[in-house]
Amino acid sequence: MSKVTTAANQFAARRGFNQIANRLFTGIVWLIGICTIVFICGLLFLILKKGLPELDWSFLYGLPSEMEEGGGIGPLIFNSFYVLVISLVISIPLGMAAGIYLAEFAPATKFIAFIRICVEGLASVPSIIFGLFGIALFVEALDIGLTIIGGAVSLAFLNLPVLTRVTEESIKAVPKELKHASFALGSTHLQTIRRVLIPVALNGIITGICLTAGRAFGESAVIILTAGVSSSGEMWDFSLYSPGATLAVHLWYVQSEAIVPDAQLIAEKSAAVLVFVVLLINIVFRVPLWLNERKTR
Protein backbone atom coordinates (compact mmCIF):
# COMPACT_ATOMS: atom_id res chain seq x y z
CA MET A 1 0.00 0.00 0.00
CA SER A 2 1.40 3.32 -0.85
CA LYS A 3 1.00 6.16 1.55
CA VAL A 4 0.28 8.61 -1.24
CA THR A 5 -3.37 7.73 -1.47
CA THR A 6 -4.07 8.47 2.17
CA ALA A 7 -1.74 11.44 2.65
CA ALA A 8 -3.56 14.69 3.28
CA ASN A 9 -2.68 17.81 1.35
CA GLN A 10 0.70 18.77 2.70
CA PHE A 11 -0.19 22.47 2.45
CA ALA A 12 -3.43 22.15 4.41
CA ALA A 13 -3.89 24.60 7.21
CA ARG A 14 -2.42 23.55 10.52
CA ARG A 15 -3.97 24.84 13.70
CA GLY A 16 -0.87 24.86 15.83
CA PHE A 17 -0.26 27.14 18.78
CA ASN A 18 1.66 29.65 16.65
CA GLN A 19 -1.22 30.08 14.21
CA ILE A 20 -3.73 30.65 16.99
CA ALA A 21 -1.44 33.03 18.83
CA ASN A 22 -0.90 34.95 15.61
CA ARG A 23 -4.61 35.38 14.99
CA LEU A 24 -5.30 36.25 18.59
CA PHE A 25 -2.56 38.85 18.61
CA THR A 26 -3.74 40.40 15.33
CA GLY A 27 -7.27 40.60 16.72
CA ILE A 28 -6.17 42.23 19.97
CA VAL A 29 -4.05 44.82 18.15
CA TRP A 30 -6.99 45.67 15.90
CA LEU A 31 -9.35 45.96 18.86
CA ILE A 32 -7.06 48.20 20.88
CA GLY A 33 -6.31 50.31 17.83
CA ILE A 34 -9.97 50.86 17.06
CA CYS A 35 -10.81 51.59 20.70
CA THR A 36 -8.06 54.20 20.91
CA ILE A 37 -9.13 55.92 17.71
CA VAL A 38 -12.78 55.93 18.75
CA PHE A 39 -11.84 57.32 22.16
CA ILE A 40 -9.70 60.14 20.72
CA CYS A 41 -12.21 61.05 18.04
CA GLY A 42 -15.04 60.92 20.59
CA LEU A 43 -13.17 63.26 22.90
CA LEU A 44 -12.46 65.69 20.08
CA PHE A 45 -16.06 65.50 18.95
CA LEU A 46 -17.40 66.15 22.45
CA ILE A 47 -15.18 69.15 23.02
CA LEU A 48 -15.89 70.66 19.63
CA LYS A 49 -19.63 69.88 19.78
CA LYS A 50 -20.10 71.63 23.09
CA GLY A 51 -18.17 74.73 22.13
CA LEU A 52 -18.19 75.32 18.39
CA PRO A 53 -21.94 75.90 17.81
CA GLU A 54 -21.94 78.62 20.45
CA LEU A 55 -19.04 80.51 18.94
CA ASP A 56 -19.46 83.90 17.38
CA TRP A 57 -17.14 86.70 16.42
CA SER A 58 -17.91 88.78 19.48
CA PHE A 59 -16.68 85.95 21.68
CA LEU A 60 -13.51 85.36 19.65
CA TYR A 61 -12.78 89.03 19.38
CA GLY A 62 -14.31 90.45 22.56
CA LEU A 63 -12.66 91.45 25.80
CA PRO A 64 -12.98 89.18 28.83
CA SER A 65 -15.23 90.41 31.61
CA GLU A 66 -14.71 89.95 35.30
CA MET A 67 -18.26 90.25 36.60
CA GLU A 68 -20.88 90.17 33.85
CA GLU A 69 -21.99 87.63 31.32
CA GLY A 70 -20.83 87.60 27.72
CA GLY A 71 -17.10 88.17 28.08
CA GLY A 72 -14.91 87.32 25.10
CA ILE A 73 -11.46 85.82 24.72
CA GLY A 74 -9.90 88.17 22.15
CA PRO A 75 -6.81 89.28 24.08
CA LEU A 76 -6.26 85.74 25.31
CA ILE A 77 -6.16 84.27 21.84
CA PHE A 78 -3.87 87.08 20.82
CA ASN A 79 -1.60 86.43 23.82
CA SER A 80 -1.53 82.71 23.03
CA PHE A 81 -0.22 83.34 19.55
CA TYR A 82 2.05 86.17 20.64
CA VAL A 83 3.68 84.10 23.38
CA LEU A 84 3.90 81.09 21.08
CA VAL A 85 5.58 83.03 18.28
CA ILE A 86 8.10 84.69 20.60
CA SER A 87 8.93 81.41 22.28
CA LEU A 88 9.40 79.66 18.93
CA VAL A 89 11.53 82.52 17.60
CA ILE A 90 13.81 81.96 20.57
CA SER A 91 13.72 78.18 20.83
CA ILE A 92 13.86 77.08 17.18
CA PRO A 93 17.24 78.65 16.32
CA LEU A 94 18.78 77.72 19.67
CA GLY A 95 17.37 74.20 19.69
CA MET A 96 18.37 73.55 16.11
CA ALA A 97 21.85 74.95 16.65
CA ALA A 98 22.35 72.80 19.74
CA GLY A 99 20.97 69.75 17.93
CA ILE A 100 23.26 70.31 14.95
CA TYR A 101 26.20 70.75 17.29
CA LEU A 102 25.45 67.49 19.10
CA ALA A 103 24.91 65.60 15.85
CA GLU A 104 27.77 66.99 13.78
CA PHE A 105 30.46 68.63 15.85
CA ALA A 106 30.40 67.32 19.42
CA PRO A 107 33.34 65.02 20.14
CA ALA A 108 32.50 61.54 21.39
CA THR A 109 33.56 62.18 24.97
CA LYS A 110 32.05 61.26 28.32
CA PHE A 111 31.25 64.92 28.94
CA ILE A 112 29.14 65.16 25.77
CA ALA A 113 27.41 61.90 26.67
CA PHE A 114 26.57 63.46 30.03
CA ILE A 115 25.22 66.60 28.30
CA ARG A 116 23.06 64.39 26.14
CA ILE A 117 21.57 62.70 29.21
CA CYS A 118 20.91 66.11 30.74
CA VAL A 119 19.09 67.28 27.61
CA GLU A 120 17.01 64.14 27.63
CA GLY A 121 16.24 64.60 31.31
CA LEU A 122 15.23 68.23 30.80
CA ALA A 123 12.89 67.17 28.02
CA SER A 124 10.84 65.17 30.49
CA VAL A 125 10.95 67.59 33.45
CA PRO A 126 7.41 68.69 34.45
CA SER A 127 6.57 72.08 33.02
CA ILE A 128 5.86 73.57 36.43
CA ILE A 129 9.59 73.34 37.18
CA PHE A 130 10.26 75.60 34.23
CA GLY A 131 7.55 77.88 35.59
CA LEU A 132 9.32 78.10 38.92
CA PHE A 133 12.58 78.79 37.11
CA GLY A 134 10.80 81.55 35.21
CA ILE A 135 9.59 83.08 38.46
CA ALA A 136 13.06 82.96 39.94
CA LEU A 137 14.55 84.60 36.86
CA PHE A 138 11.97 87.18 35.77
CA VAL A 139 9.89 87.96 38.82
CA GLU A 140 12.59 87.78 41.46
CA ALA A 141 16.00 88.28 39.87
CA LEU A 142 15.01 90.71 37.11
CA ASP A 143 11.98 92.01 38.98
CA ILE A 144 9.79 92.72 35.94
CA GLY A 145 6.70 91.01 37.28
CA LEU A 146 4.35 88.75 35.35
CA THR A 147 4.93 89.56 31.69
CA ILE A 148 4.52 88.22 28.21
CA ILE A 149 8.27 88.19 27.65
CA GLY A 150 8.80 86.24 30.88
CA GLY A 151 6.22 83.69 29.84
CA ALA A 152 7.56 83.39 26.30
CA VAL A 153 11.17 82.93 27.39
CA SER A 154 10.21 80.37 30.04
CA LEU A 155 8.17 78.54 27.43
CA ALA A 156 11.17 78.62 25.09
CA PHE A 157 13.27 76.97 27.82
CA LEU A 158 10.60 74.31 28.16
CA ASN A 159 10.73 73.55 24.44
CA LEU A 160 14.47 73.83 23.99
CA PRO A 161 15.46 70.31 25.12
CA VAL A 162 12.80 68.67 22.97
CA LEU A 163 13.81 70.66 19.89
CA THR A 164 17.50 69.93 20.51
CA ARG A 165 16.83 66.25 20.81
CA VAL A 166 14.56 66.06 17.77
CA THR A 167 17.02 67.99 15.60
CA GLU A 168 19.94 65.84 16.71
CA GLU A 169 18.08 62.61 16.01
CA SER A 170 16.80 63.79 12.63
CA ILE A 171 20.24 64.94 11.48
CA LYS A 172 21.83 61.73 12.68
CA ALA A 173 19.26 59.74 10.73
CA VAL A 174 20.42 61.23 7.41
CA PRO A 175 22.31 58.47 5.57
CA LYS A 176 26.10 58.81 5.84
CA GLU A 177 26.34 58.17 2.09
CA LEU A 178 24.69 61.51 1.33
CA LYS A 179 27.07 63.32 3.61
CA HIS A 180 30.05 61.65 1.98
CA ALA A 181 28.70 62.45 -1.48
CA SER A 182 28.50 66.10 -0.55
CA PHE A 183 31.99 66.21 0.97
CA ALA A 184 33.45 64.38 -2.01
CA LEU A 185 32.18 67.17 -4.26
CA GLY A 186 34.26 69.64 -2.30
CA SER A 187 31.63 71.12 -0.02
CA THR A 188 32.47 72.62 3.33
CA HIS A 189 30.84 71.32 6.48
CA LEU A 190 28.48 74.30 6.57
CA GLN A 191 27.43 73.78 2.94
CA THR A 192 26.75 70.11 3.64
CA ILE A 193 24.65 70.94 6.69
CA ARG A 194 22.70 73.64 4.91
CA ARG A 195 22.13 71.95 1.57
CA VAL A 196 21.94 68.26 2.45
CA LEU A 197 21.56 67.48 6.13
CA ILE A 198 18.88 70.01 7.06
CA PRO A 199 16.73 69.54 3.93
CA VAL A 200 16.79 65.76 4.32
CA ALA A 201 16.18 65.96 8.07
CA LEU A 202 13.47 68.61 7.69
CA ASN A 203 10.64 66.15 7.97
CA GLY A 204 11.69 65.06 11.44
CA ILE A 205 12.61 68.56 12.56
CA ILE A 206 9.26 70.03 11.53
CA THR A 207 7.39 67.21 13.20
CA GLY A 208 9.30 68.09 16.36
CA ILE A 209 8.55 71.82 16.01
CA CYS A 210 4.91 70.95 15.43
CA LEU A 211 4.69 68.88 18.60
CA THR A 212 6.40 71.51 20.72
CA ALA A 213 4.28 74.29 19.23
CA GLY A 214 1.11 72.40 20.05
CA ARG A 215 2.33 71.73 23.54
CA ALA A 216 3.40 75.33 24.04
CA PHE A 217 0.04 76.60 22.82
CA GLY A 218 -1.76 74.50 25.38
CA GLU A 219 0.75 75.01 28.19
CA SER A 220 -0.69 76.53 31.34
CA ALA A 221 1.57 75.94 34.36
CA VAL A 222 4.52 77.90 32.98
CA ILE A 223 2.30 80.79 31.84
CA ILE A 224 0.36 81.05 35.11
CA LEU A 225 3.62 81.39 37.03
CA THR A 226 5.47 83.70 34.67
CA ALA A 227 2.87 85.64 32.67
CA GLY A 228 -0.04 85.66 35.10
CA VAL A 229 -3.72 84.84 34.85
CA SER A 230 -4.91 88.17 33.51
CA SER A 231 -4.45 90.03 30.27
CA SER A 232 -3.98 93.73 29.82
CA GLY A 233 -7.62 93.86 28.77
CA GLU A 234 -7.15 95.44 25.39
CA MET A 235 -6.78 94.07 21.90
CA TRP A 236 -3.50 94.02 19.94
CA ASP A 237 -1.35 94.84 22.92
CA PHE A 238 2.13 94.14 21.58
CA SER A 239 3.90 95.31 24.72
CA LEU A 240 6.30 92.65 25.95
CA TYR A 241 5.77 93.78 29.54
CA SER A 242 1.99 93.36 29.71
CA PRO A 243 0.58 90.49 31.72
CA GLY A 244 0.06 87.68 29.27
CA ALA A 245 -2.57 85.13 30.20
CA THR A 246 -3.18 82.75 27.32
CA LEU A 247 -6.23 80.83 26.25
CA ALA A 248 -5.16 77.70 28.13
CA VAL A 249 -4.65 79.73 31.31
CA HIS A 250 -7.99 81.45 30.84
CA LEU A 251 -9.65 78.08 30.54
CA TRP A 252 -8.21 77.06 33.88
CA TYR A 253 -9.04 80.48 35.36
CA VAL A 254 -12.72 80.63 34.46
CA GLN A 255 -13.24 77.07 35.57
CA SER A 256 -11.65 77.49 38.99
CA GLU A 257 -11.43 81.14 40.02
CA ALA A 258 -13.72 83.35 37.98
CA ILE A 259 -17.04 84.65 39.32
CA VAL A 260 -18.75 85.36 36.00
CA PRO A 261 -22.10 83.58 35.81
CA ASP A 262 -21.46 82.01 32.41
CA ALA A 263 -18.06 80.56 33.36
CA GLN A 264 -19.07 77.06 32.27
CA LEU A 265 -20.05 78.23 28.79
CA ILE A 266 -16.90 80.30 28.40
CA ALA A 267 -14.81 77.32 29.40
CA GLU A 268 -16.53 75.08 26.88
CA LYS A 269 -16.13 77.58 24.08
CA SER A 270 -12.50 78.28 25.01
CA ALA A 271 -11.75 74.55 25.05
CA ALA A 272 -13.22 74.17 21.58
CA VAL A 273 -11.17 77.10 20.27
CA LEU A 274 -8.03 75.74 21.91
CA VAL A 275 -8.42 72.29 20.40
CA PHE A 276 -9.32 73.74 17.03
CA VAL A 277 -6.27 76.00 16.96
CA VAL A 278 -3.90 73.20 17.99
CA LEU A 279 -5.27 71.10 15.14
CA LEU A 280 -4.81 74.06 12.84
CA ILE A 281 -1.20 74.56 13.95
CA ASN A 282 -0.47 70.94 13.14
CA ILE A 283 -1.92 71.31 9.68
CA VAL A 284 -0.19 74.62 8.95
CA PHE A 285 3.22 73.28 9.95
CA ARG A 286 2.77 70.32 7.66
CA VAL A 287 2.30 72.37 4.51
CA PRO A 288 6.04 73.01 4.00
CA LEU A 289 6.58 69.29 4.60
CA TRP A 290 4.18 68.33 1.87
CA LEU A 291 5.84 70.77 -0.49
CA ASN A 292 9.27 69.46 0.45
CA GLU A 293 8.16 65.88 -0.08
CA ARG A 294 6.67 66.63 -3.46
CA LYS A 295 9.94 68.17 -4.50
CA THR A 296 12.04 65.20 -3.40
CA ARG A 297 9.80 62.35 -4.43
Add this chain to the structure above:
Amino acid sequence: MQSVASQTLIDIHKLNLYYGQFHALKDVTMDIPEKAITAFIGPSGCGKSTLLRTLNRMNDMIPGTRIEGKVAIGGADIYSKEVDVETLRKKVGMVFQQPNPFPKSIYDNIAYGPRLHGIRGKQKLDEIVETSLRSAALWDEVKDYLKRSALSFSGGQQQRLCIARAIAVNPDILLMDEATSALDPISTLKIEELAQELKDKYTIVMVTHNMHQAARVSNQTVFFLNGEVVEFAETEKLFSNPRDQRTEDYISGRFG
Protein backbone atom coordinates in the same frame (compact mmCIF):
# COMPACT_ATOMS: atom_id res chain seq x y z
CA MET B 1 49.04 47.39 -24.51
CA GLN B 2 49.48 51.10 -24.67
CA SER B 3 53.11 51.78 -25.12
CA VAL B 4 52.63 55.51 -24.85
CA ALA B 5 54.75 56.56 -21.93
CA SER B 6 52.12 58.63 -20.21
CA GLN B 7 52.99 61.06 -17.51
CA THR B 8 52.71 60.42 -13.84
CA LEU B 9 49.89 62.36 -12.22
CA ILE B 10 49.68 60.85 -8.75
CA ASP B 11 52.91 60.18 -6.96
CA ILE B 12 52.65 58.14 -3.76
CA HIS B 13 55.83 57.70 -1.80
CA LYS B 14 56.38 55.58 1.31
CA LEU B 15 52.83 56.10 2.48
CA ASN B 16 51.91 54.62 5.84
CA LEU B 17 48.43 54.90 7.25
CA TYR B 18 47.21 53.91 10.68
CA TYR B 19 43.67 53.61 12.02
CA GLY B 20 44.51 53.98 15.70
CA GLN B 21 46.83 51.02 16.34
CA PHE B 22 45.97 49.28 13.08
CA HIS B 23 48.61 49.64 10.38
CA ALA B 24 46.37 49.79 7.29
CA LEU B 25 48.85 50.83 4.59
CA LYS B 26 52.50 49.85 4.72
CA ASP B 27 55.16 51.73 2.80
CA VAL B 28 53.02 52.16 -0.28
CA THR B 29 54.92 53.63 -3.20
CA MET B 30 53.54 53.97 -6.71
CA ASP B 31 53.21 56.31 -9.67
CA ILE B 32 49.76 56.52 -11.20
CA PRO B 33 49.81 57.74 -14.80
CA GLU B 34 47.37 60.33 -16.08
CA LYS B 35 44.51 59.75 -18.53
CA ALA B 36 44.43 56.03 -17.93
CA ILE B 37 42.54 53.59 -15.75
CA THR B 38 44.38 52.16 -12.80
CA ALA B 39 42.68 49.36 -10.91
CA PHE B 40 43.32 48.35 -7.30
CA ILE B 41 42.56 44.72 -6.61
CA GLY B 42 43.00 42.47 -3.60
CA PRO B 43 41.00 40.65 -0.94
CA SER B 44 38.74 42.48 1.53
CA GLY B 45 40.61 44.54 4.08
CA CYS B 46 43.79 44.70 2.02
CA GLY B 47 43.83 48.49 2.05
CA LYS B 48 42.81 49.21 -1.53
CA SER B 49 39.80 51.37 -0.57
CA THR B 50 41.83 53.04 2.14
CA LEU B 51 44.47 54.08 -0.37
CA LEU B 52 41.77 55.35 -2.73
CA ARG B 53 40.33 57.51 0.03
CA THR B 54 43.70 59.03 0.83
CA LEU B 55 43.69 60.50 -2.68
CA ASN B 56 40.78 62.85 -1.93
CA ARG B 57 41.41 62.86 1.80
CA MET B 58 38.09 61.30 2.68
CA ASN B 59 40.03 59.43 5.36
CA ASP B 60 40.27 62.75 7.20
CA MET B 61 36.71 62.17 8.31
CA ILE B 62 37.59 58.98 10.18
CA PRO B 63 38.81 59.90 13.67
CA GLY B 64 42.12 58.36 14.69
CA THR B 65 43.58 58.20 11.19
CA ARG B 66 47.28 58.98 10.98
CA ILE B 67 49.29 59.35 7.82
CA GLU B 68 53.03 59.32 7.13
CA GLY B 69 54.73 59.72 3.79
CA LYS B 70 53.84 61.67 0.70
CA VAL B 71 50.95 61.80 -1.72
CA ALA B 72 51.43 64.30 -4.51
CA ILE B 73 49.04 65.12 -7.31
CA GLY B 74 50.57 66.96 -10.24
CA GLY B 75 53.60 67.59 -8.05
CA ALA B 76 51.69 69.18 -5.18
CA ASP B 77 51.72 67.45 -1.80
CA ILE B 78 48.04 67.05 -0.89
CA TYR B 79 48.79 66.51 2.78
CA SER B 80 50.74 69.71 3.24
CA LYS B 81 49.35 72.32 5.62
CA GLU B 82 48.43 74.87 2.96
CA VAL B 83 46.14 72.50 1.09
CA ASP B 84 42.48 73.38 1.04
CA VAL B 85 40.62 70.07 1.23
CA GLU B 86 37.57 71.45 -0.59
CA THR B 87 39.66 72.53 -3.56
CA LEU B 88 41.40 69.17 -3.58
CA ARG B 89 38.10 67.28 -3.60
CA LYS B 90 36.84 69.44 -6.41
CA LYS B 91 39.80 68.26 -8.48
CA VAL B 92 39.53 64.64 -7.30
CA GLY B 93 35.98 63.40 -7.76
CA MET B 94 34.63 60.22 -6.24
CA VAL B 95 31.98 57.65 -7.06
CA PHE B 96 30.91 55.38 -4.23
CA GLN B 97 29.96 51.75 -3.88
CA GLN B 98 26.27 52.44 -3.34
CA PRO B 99 24.69 54.92 -5.74
CA ASN B 100 24.10 57.91 -3.46
CA PRO B 101 22.18 60.61 -5.31
CA PHE B 102 20.71 63.35 -3.16
CA PRO B 103 16.93 63.19 -2.71
CA LYS B 104 16.61 66.06 -5.16
CA SER B 105 15.84 66.32 -8.84
CA ILE B 106 18.29 65.11 -11.49
CA TYR B 107 19.03 68.73 -12.32
CA ASP B 108 19.71 69.73 -8.72
CA ASN B 109 21.93 66.70 -8.21
CA ILE B 110 24.19 67.69 -11.09
CA ALA B 111 24.06 71.39 -10.27
CA TYR B 112 24.89 70.70 -6.61
CA GLY B 113 28.67 70.73 -7.09
CA PRO B 114 28.86 73.74 -9.42
CA ARG B 115 26.58 75.69 -7.07
CA LEU B 116 28.84 74.84 -4.13
CA HIS B 117 31.68 76.41 -6.00
CA GLY B 118 29.81 79.59 -6.78
CA ILE B 119 28.28 79.04 -10.22
CA ARG B 120 24.85 80.67 -10.23
CA GLY B 121 23.66 81.62 -13.70
CA LYS B 122 20.86 79.43 -15.00
CA GLN B 123 22.25 79.32 -18.50
CA LYS B 124 25.67 78.25 -17.27
CA LEU B 125 24.14 75.60 -14.99
CA ASP B 126 21.90 74.29 -17.78
CA GLU B 127 24.98 73.87 -19.92
CA ILE B 128 26.93 72.04 -17.20
CA VAL B 129 23.98 69.75 -16.50
CA GLU B 130 23.67 68.82 -20.13
CA THR B 131 27.36 68.23 -20.83
CA SER B 132 27.81 66.26 -17.61
CA LEU B 133 24.83 64.04 -18.35
CA ARG B 134 26.04 63.55 -21.91
CA SER B 135 29.52 62.60 -20.68
CA ALA B 136 27.92 60.06 -18.36
CA ALA B 137 25.85 58.63 -21.24
CA LEU B 138 22.66 59.48 -19.39
CA TRP B 139 21.36 62.52 -21.24
CA ASP B 140 19.13 60.69 -23.72
CA GLU B 141 17.49 58.70 -20.93
CA VAL B 142 16.74 61.57 -18.58
CA LYS B 143 16.61 64.76 -20.66
CA ASP B 144 12.82 64.89 -20.40
CA TYR B 145 12.81 64.18 -16.67
CA LEU B 146 15.36 66.64 -15.32
CA LYS B 147 12.92 67.86 -12.69
CA ARG B 148 12.08 64.38 -11.48
CA SER B 149 13.62 63.05 -8.28
CA ALA B 150 16.84 61.14 -8.79
CA LEU B 151 15.52 58.44 -6.48
CA SER B 152 12.88 57.41 -9.02
CA PHE B 153 15.53 56.05 -11.40
CA SER B 154 17.14 52.60 -11.47
CA GLY B 155 20.33 51.77 -9.60
CA GLY B 156 22.42 51.78 -12.76
CA GLN B 157 21.02 55.14 -13.83
CA GLN B 158 21.59 56.52 -10.34
CA GLN B 159 25.21 55.43 -10.46
CA ARG B 160 25.72 57.10 -13.84
CA LEU B 161 24.03 60.16 -12.37
CA CYS B 162 26.60 60.08 -9.56
CA ILE B 163 29.36 59.94 -12.17
CA ALA B 164 27.79 62.89 -13.97
CA ARG B 165 27.55 64.72 -10.65
CA ALA B 166 31.25 64.12 -10.03
CA ILE B 167 32.16 65.27 -13.55
CA ALA B 168 30.10 68.45 -13.18
CA VAL B 169 32.73 70.13 -11.01
CA ASN B 170 35.35 69.50 -13.69
CA PRO B 171 37.78 67.24 -11.83
CA ASP B 172 41.09 65.88 -13.13
CA ILE B 173 40.82 62.57 -11.35
CA LEU B 174 37.85 60.26 -10.86
CA LEU B 175 38.00 57.76 -8.02
CA MET B 176 35.63 54.81 -8.28
CA ASP B 177 35.23 52.82 -5.09
CA GLU B 178 33.73 49.49 -6.19
CA ALA B 179 31.30 51.58 -8.18
CA THR B 180 29.61 48.61 -9.84
CA SER B 181 29.42 46.14 -6.99
CA ALA B 182 25.81 47.05 -6.18
CA LEU B 183 24.69 46.91 -9.82
CA ASP B 184 23.36 44.25 -12.17
CA PRO B 185 25.60 42.92 -14.98
CA ILE B 186 24.12 45.13 -17.70
CA SER B 187 24.44 48.31 -15.66
CA THR B 188 27.96 47.21 -14.73
CA LEU B 189 28.84 46.87 -18.38
CA LYS B 190 27.51 50.36 -19.10
CA ILE B 191 29.62 51.84 -16.32
CA GLU B 192 32.68 49.99 -17.61
CA GLU B 193 32.10 51.31 -21.13
CA LEU B 194 31.65 54.75 -19.69
CA ALA B 195 34.94 54.48 -17.81
CA GLN B 196 36.65 53.58 -21.08
CA GLU B 197 35.29 56.73 -22.69
CA LEU B 198 36.08 58.94 -19.73
CA LYS B 199 39.72 57.97 -19.47
CA ASP B 200 40.54 60.18 -22.44
CA LYS B 201 39.66 63.18 -20.32
CA TYR B 202 40.14 62.01 -16.75
CA THR B 203 42.59 59.97 -14.77
CA ILE B 204 40.57 57.12 -13.33
CA VAL B 205 41.51 55.10 -10.28
CA MET B 206 39.13 52.29 -9.47
CA VAL B 207 38.89 49.83 -6.65
CA THR B 208 37.26 46.57 -7.59
CA HIS B 209 36.85 43.21 -5.96
CA ASN B 210 36.07 41.83 -9.39
CA MET B 211 39.29 40.72 -11.06
CA HIS B 212 37.58 40.29 -14.40
CA GLN B 213 36.52 43.90 -14.27
CA ALA B 214 40.08 45.01 -13.65
CA ALA B 215 41.25 42.83 -16.54
CA ARG B 216 38.52 44.17 -18.83
CA VAL B 217 38.83 47.88 -18.29
CA SER B 218 42.08 48.94 -16.66
CA ASN B 219 45.43 49.86 -18.13
CA GLN B 220 47.41 49.25 -14.97
CA THR B 221 46.54 46.98 -12.09
CA VAL B 222 47.85 47.08 -8.55
CA PHE B 223 47.52 44.02 -6.35
CA PHE B 224 47.33 44.65 -2.60
CA LEU B 225 47.69 42.25 0.27
CA ASN B 226 47.57 43.15 3.96
CA GLY B 227 48.21 46.82 3.33
CA GLU B 228 51.16 46.28 1.05
CA VAL B 229 51.54 46.64 -2.69
CA VAL B 230 52.48 43.21 -3.94
CA GLU B 231 52.60 43.98 -7.61
CA PHE B 232 51.99 46.96 -9.87
CA ALA B 233 52.06 46.25 -13.58
CA GLU B 234 50.37 46.77 -16.89
CA THR B 235 47.08 44.96 -16.59
CA GLU B 236 47.80 42.53 -19.38
CA LYS B 237 51.14 41.62 -17.90
CA LEU B 238 49.84 41.25 -14.38
CA PHE B 239 47.10 38.86 -15.39
CA SER B 240 49.02 36.83 -17.99
CA ASN B 241 52.41 36.75 -16.39
CA PRO B 242 52.45 37.81 -12.74
CA ARG B 243 55.88 38.21 -11.20
CA ASP B 244 54.83 37.42 -7.66
CA GLN B 245 53.59 34.02 -6.54
CA ARG B 246 50.93 35.66 -4.31
CA THR B 247 49.53 37.59 -7.27
CA GLU B 248 49.30 34.41 -9.25
CA ASP B 249 47.54 32.63 -6.38
CA TYR B 250 45.03 35.45 -6.08
CA ILE B 251 44.19 35.88 -9.74
CA SER B 252 43.90 32.15 -10.23
CA GLY B 253 41.35 32.12 -7.44
CA ARG B 254 43.35 30.21 -4.87
CA PHE B 255 42.35 32.67 -2.13
CA GLY B 256 40.50 35.93 -1.66
